[in-house]
Amino acid sequence: MGGKDAIVVDENIDTDMAAEAIVTSAFGFSGQKCSACSRAIVHKDVYDEVLEKSIKLTKELTLGNTVDNTYMGPVINKKQFDKIKNYIEIGKEEGKLEQGGGTDDSKGYFVEPTIISGLKSKDRIMQEEIFGPVVGFVKVNDFDEAIEVANDTDYGLTGAVITNNREHWIKAVNEFDVGNLYLNRGCTSAVVGYHPFGGFKMSGTDAKTGSPDYLLHFLEQKVVSEMF
Template identity: 40%
Template sequence: MAKIVYNYIDGEWRESESARTFETSNPANSAETVARYQQSTAKDARRAIDASASAADEWSQMPAPERGSILTEASRRLTNRKAQLTELLVREEGKTKTEASGEVQRAIDIFAYYGSKASDLGGEVRASSSHQTDLYTIREPMGVAALITPWNYPIAIPAWKLAPALATGNAVVFKPASLTPGVAAKLVETLDESGLPDGVCNFVTGPGSEVGSTFATHEDVDVVSFTGSTAVGNLVYDQATDDQKRVQLELGGKNPAVVSASADVERAADIVAAGAFGVTGQACTATSRAIVHEEVYDEFLKAIVDRTETIDVGPGLEGGEMGPQVSKGELESTLEYIDSALKEGAELVTGGNVPKSEVAEDGYFVEPTVFADVQSDMRIACEEVFGPVLAVIPVSDFDEGVEVANDTEYGLSASVITENLSEAHRFTHEVEAGVVKVNEKTTGLELHVPFGGMKGSSSETYREQGDAGLDAFSISKTVYVNY
């Protein structure tokens, strides 16, 4: 029988009030059950919030360097169990072993980073216009932070929310996505073993309609941080802001890579393929559109097809270069987008099918897919596919390339591939995206700089990671001392 994982509330691993569970399966082998988790209720969510609210004051009063030492210890313990976490992530989410190992390392690095940053928390001193007056600011925690995380980066995204929230002195309630809760539970277990006081971090699995909604609406929650789809994010925002909670949203993307006439085409194809097909295209920053100057369009199309057809599709634990989609529903959604693109007149130049290989027959695999001659009003060019599907769009010049890049409701990540310095600088200023890259793939983030989107990709309130992550979970107080 598969292992049963419990909720973690007030320092104890507990069964849900419902006494019901749900299962996760291996997307590379759908017959394999990975684990069973608690099908929690609103009552479980409220119990978790109560525990956080009770623990918040004492945790906030702990010296910040002492809080940081717990995060640093968690980083050390995560390092010791990296191989175990990597395998669990592959089995539950479907990433390749290399991708999963890199994600676990990101979580390790994030806890080390914020463990160190905790010692630098403070405010600013300013000169007062009055005599015999000290004027300065201090930073204080918000109180209780509710964290709701997605399935596609099931340890990295929880890490980059949990670590700054805890470093700044907040107590936390945390709901991971139901498709991939395993490594999140291990992360919480590691924090417990690292000395985190009871009640400071509470972990509840279950449906968003029960657990997530309770987190977003409860009067004792002060800040909500959500990463996921735009539709669900907008619902969370509406629920949370009814009583003026602080809200941080990171949502979908339709990320362009503009290939200039001056680009090295072979290099451009490598960059675009890595961004489009890495992590099976299941990243909010994945390259979804290649917008290519007509002078190099045919050459680029051949190069991207050649590169795509070398990708080995198969289970991550068996050495596949691209793993499965996370679930049957995600696979069906991707296949529906492929069918829609064909009906709208896009040219399928490679992929588009479920692989017929023996290693792929038991999982949710799809071939990496490239469509040519895509128009910017087609669904495949407008909507987030969240699968390994690339739309190649021809443009007549650089200005049209930027215009097409911006012709979307999203604004998360964007890339330009060019040898023209003027184009590179113009792109960074003119493209509507929160992350802009020159001669790099749209995916991949540094942990010490802000991350977030524009337009429909974000609430455009607070950024994540770096110092911005600390800002999201703290509030400034200004102090006047007349002596």
């Protein structure tokens, strides 16, 4: 089901932190995580800087056999490899390929960490679950628009907000329609036992794994009534 997870980047923030959050969330495990960041929704005032720093960090990532201590390994199989490759071509048509885009299946199913910019909310790259190392960037005019774009998807698993504005954070808590929301960090790496994990909409019924509440799904509930 996935999550089509987004990181919202507000104005007047630490752009280094924002770029690191996007890159690590998008490309860890080659983007093959239901919580991976596949959408970066960035305020216009910091868009260029966050994009530039994200590209720079991505260029530093290593791709290869993870036995050799590389950052990214291959994707799971040829079917997924072909799917991701096709989405990269779609991304080139919808936006601008900023980084990566290369693929190699000669010794495994390797896909370079890929950044596509200049996208719109309704583009397929921003709407459809890719489940690979591809992240799309969209520029927004203000925080209200950012939340609208973040919610403009059939999914609702995880999300993150990078902001120094407490009112904006409270707005996100109330309006960002995801099951797991993080402040000033990436949108991955929920800690089992501390962060009950589960999403809304097409990302699930919000039945939280990693919490005692989840045990109820393995029990039969019986109601007993007695008349006196």
